[in-house]
Amino acid sequence: MDISQVKGTVVATRKDPKLSGHKMLLVELADIAGKSRGGTPMVALDTIDAGIGDLVLLVRGSSARQAMNMSATPVDAIIIGIIDNIECDGDLTYTTST
Amino acid sequence: MDISQVKGTVVATRKDPKLSGHKMLLVELADIAGKSRGGTPMVALDTIDAGIGDLVLLVRGSSARQAMNMSATPVDAIIIGIIDNIECDGDLTYTTST
Amino acid sequence: MDISQVKGTVVATRKDPKLSGHKMLLVELADIAGKSRGGTPMVALDTIDAGIGDLVLLVRGSSARQAMNMSATPVDAIIIGIIDNIECDGDLTYTTST
Amino acid sequence: MDISQVKGTVVATRKDPKLSGHKMLLVELADIAGKSRGGTPMVALDTIDAGIGDLVLLVRGSSARQAMNMSATPVDAIIIGIIDNIECDGDLTYTTST
Amino acid sequence: MDISQVKGTVVATRKDPKLSGHKMLLVELADIAGKSRGGTPMVALDTIDAGIGDLVLLVRGSSARQAMNMSATPVDAIIIGIIDNIECDGDLTYTTST
Numbered sequence: 001m002d003i004s005q006v007k008g009t010v011v012a013t014r015k016d017p018k019l020s021g022h023k024m025l026l027v028e029l030a031d032i033a034g035k036s037r038g039g040t041p042m043v044a045l046d047t048i049d050a051g052i053g054d055l056v057l058l059v060r061g062s063s064a065r066q067a068m069n070m071s072a073t074p075v076d077a078i079i080i081g082i083i084d085n086i087e088c089d090g091d092l093t094y095t096t097s098t
Numbered sequence: 099m100d101i102s103q104v105k106g107t108v109v110a111t112r113k114d115p116k117l118s119g120h121k122m123l124l125v126e127l128a129d130i131a132g133k134s135r136g137g138t139p140m141v142a143l144d145t146i147d148a149g150i151g152d153l154v155l156l157v158r159g160s161s162a163r164q165a166m167n168m169s170a171t172p173v174d175a176i177i178i179g180i181i182d183n184i185e186c187d188g189d190l191t192y193t194t195s196t
Numbered sequence: 197m198d199i200s201q202v203k204g205t206v207v208a209t210r211k212d213p214k215l216s217g218h219k220m221l222l223v224e225l226a227d228i229a230g231k232s233r234g235g236t237p238m239v240a241l242d243t244i245d246a247g248i249g250d251l252v253l254l255v256r257g258s259s260a261r262q263a264m265n266m267s268a269t270p271v272d273a274i275i276i277g278i279i280d281n282i283e284c285d286g287d288l289t290y291t292t293s294t
Numbered sequence: 295m296d297i298s299q300v301k302g303t304v305v306a307t308r309k310d311p312k313l314s315g316h317k318m319l320l321v322e323l324a325d326i327a328g329k330s331r332g333g334t335p336m337v338a339l340d341t342i343d344a345g346i347g348d349l350v351l352l353v354r355g356s357s358a359r360q361a362m363n364m365s366a367t368p369v370d371a372i373i374i375g376i377i378d379n380i381e382c383d384g385d386l387t388y389t390t391s392t
Numbered sequence: 393m394d395i396s397q398v399k400g401t402v403v404a405t406r407k408d409p410k411l412s413g414h415k416m417l418l419v420e421l422a423d424i425a426g427k428s429r430g431g432t433p434m435v436a437l438d439t440i441d442a443g444i445g446d447l448v449l450l451v452r453g454s455s456a457r458q459a460m461n462m463s464a465t466p467v468d469a470i471i472i473g474i475i476d477n478i479e480c481d482g483d484l485t486y487t488t489s490t
Contacts, residue, residue, distance in 0.1 A: 001318075001337040001371060003304075008130075008186035010101075012155060014146055015179030016165050024099075024155075026130065026186055031334050032302075032320065040129050041186065043099040043155055048308055052188075057306060057318075057337055059368045062160040062258070062356040062454070066368040067310050074157045074164035074178050077099060080368050081309030088302035088320055088335065090346075106228075106284035108199075110253060112244055113277030114263050122197075122253075124228065124284055138227050139284065141197040141253055150286075160258040160356070160454070172255045172262035172276050175197060204424075204480035206395075208449060210440055211473030212459050220393075220449075222424065222480055236423050237480065239393040239449055248482075258356070258454040270451045270458035270472050273393060295435040295469060297402075325432050326400075326418065342406055351404060351416075351435055353466045356454040360466035361408050374466050375407030382400035382418055382433065384444075 003083065004058040005030045006050050010043050018073045025050065025079065027058060032086050032093045044077040045070070055094060057081040101181065102156040103128045104148050108141050116171045123148065123177065125156060130184050130191040142175040143168070153192060155179040199279065200254040201226045202246050206239050214269045221246065221275065223254060228282050228289040240273040241266070251290060253277040297377065298352040299324045300344050304337050312367045319344065319373065321352060326380050326387040338371040339364070349388060351375040395475065396450040397422045398442050402435050410465045417442065417471065419450060424478050424485040436469040437462070447486060449473040 008026040012019075023046045029037040034055045047068045050056050056079045064078035065071055086094040106124040110117075121144045127135040132153045145166045148154050154177045162176040163169055184192040204222040208215075219242045225233040230251045243264045246252050252275045260274040261267055282290040302320040306313075317340045323331040328349045341362045344350050350373045358372040359365055380388040400418040404411075415438045421429040426447045439460045442448050448471045456470040457463055478486040 001369070003334075003337065008184065008188075008191075010155070010181060010185075011183040012179035012181050015155070016145060018164070018166075019179060026184065029334070037334055040101075040127070040135055043101065047310060057304070057309070059370050061370050063359060063368055063370040065161060065164065066312070066359065066366055068312075070368075072164055074161055074168075074176060075099070076157050076159050076161040078368060081306035081313060083304060083306050085305040086302065086320065087304075090302075093302075106282065106286075106289075108253070108279060108283075109281040110277035110279050113253070114243060116262070116264075117277060124282065138199075138225070138233055141199065163259060163262065170262055172259055172266075172274060173197070174255050174257050174259040204478065204482075204485075206449070206475060206479075207477040208473035208475050211449070212439060214458070215473060222478065236395075236421070236429055239395065261455060261458065268458055270455055270462075270470060271393070272451050272453050272455040295467070297432075297435065323432070331432055341408060351402070351407070353468050355468050357457060357466055357468040360410070360457065360464055362410075364466075372466060375404035375411060377402060377404050379403040380400065380418065381402075384400075387400075 001057045001059050003030045004028060004056050006052050006054045006056060007041050016074050030055060032088050034094045042077055044079050045075050046079045048079060050079050050082055055083040099155045099157050101128045102126060102154050104150050104152045104154060105139050114172050128153060130186050132192045140175055142177050143173050144177045146177060148177050148180055153181040155181060197253045197255050199226045200224060200252050202248050202250045202252060203237055212270050226251060228284050230290045238273055240275050241271050242275045244275060246275050246278055251279040295351045295353050297324045298322060298350050300346050300348045300350060301335050310368050324349060326382050328388045336371055338373050339369050340373045342373060344373050344376055349377040351377060393449045393451050395422045396420060396448050398444050398446045398448060399433050408466050422447060424480050426486045434469055436471050437467050438471045440471060442471050442474055447475040
């Protein structure tokens with residue numbers, strides 16, 4: 001899974017019917033401190049009610065369809081968790097606690 | 099999913115029989131403002147009647163086969179939605195409304 | 197799917213038995229004019245009797261196994277169509293007609 | 295599979311229920327000597343009780359779901375082995391024995 | 393499939409039980425002349441008894457599990473053939489015959 005940050009939303013009225021009712025978010029790959037890695041944002045479906053600014057776990061490829069209620073959905077990127085803490089080499093590089 | 103723009107069409111008379119009847123479009127990866135990201139265009143099947151110039155959502159890999167009527171089709175890229183609006187960091191970066 | 201050109205052939209006598217009887221071709225990624233994109237060629241199975249020099253459609257990943265007679269074959273790249281015409285931004289960038 | 299090194303841990307309280315009970319580790323791609331390849335770390339689930347600093351084998355994509363107890367889990371990266379030795383061109387480039 | 397060369401071996405005593413009994417080889421991507429393309433080697437399972445130095449065909453992703461006895465194995469890279477000849481643009485660029 002990749003560390004990503006929720007940056008915004010995408011609206012598509014005309015779409016595959018299986019996408020209806022799923023929130024589409026704009027996400028950007030991030031590093032272990034939660035900073036942007038600079039690539040072009042992609043579009044992911046959200047199953048855990050993530051919000052703008054959240055650092056999240058992104059699953060890609062066919063495994064995305066194993067998330068809740070996604071088994072028959074044409075989706076290749078899903079947000080499956082909101083990150084609380086990242087620890088690397090013994091340092092806390094990201095935390096939502098203050 | 100990736101933001102892409104429909105650039106043209108591809109015609110192949112000799113092809114896998116399961117591709118017959120599906121429109122093949124040339125698509126190019128785009129950024130959150132709908133501008134080209136400069137890569138080589140790829141070929142995607144269209145299930146939602148997208149047109150040249152539309153900004154669309156592209157699903158790739160095995161998940162593409164979850165789109166309407168595609169379950170047994172040898173396809174790794176499908177257009178699954180036409181984008182109306184993209185909002186990033188609180189700004190409307192793309193819209194079809196004027 | 198990616199636009200590719202057939203460049204040659206690959207012979208492997210010792211191989212997985214499910215590959216027997218399938219022609220293995222060397223293919224190179226190409227642009228919308230049919231010119232090489234310069235990467236290292238890869239090996240694809242052929243289901244539509246493509247020939248050297250043909251511009252073809254290449255499906256990759258698990259979707260390759262949806263092509264004719266490939267469902268249980270260990271293959272991640274298949275030629276599924278021979279391209280006749282590519283039109284981009286209103287221009288005919290590639291055609292087999294003269 | 296890719297050679298990777300376990301660098302740390304990731305905690306996510308709010309997540310897909312199928313991820314509960316699985317340890318989430320931060321892993322970084324490594325070379326045949328066990329040195330970092332310099333990319334951004336990713337997040338992998340652990341099925342074999344790997345520890346910080348271990349050089350491990352990482353499976354990605356849908357094949358990750360073939361690991362123990364992962365068949366219905368939304369996961370695209372799994373640690374499936376702890377590397378003891380790597381030998382390349384006749385040289386032992388990495389070993390855990392001293 | 394990608395052209396690769398077998399460079400060495402990897403040993404992992406603690407691993408997913410479904411990997412037991414499969415030989416793990418270190419492979420490096422190669423060009424059509426059989427020369428290294430310079431990337432970091434990866435780890436592949438071997439189903440055809442390939443040896444060090446052999447130029448082989450590598451299948452990646454979920455299709456790797458279609459190789460002999462691999463259907464339930466957590467593996468994303470398999471050696472499925474040993475290359476005898478590569479012909480490109482009418483030239484024999486690689487051969488095992490002398």
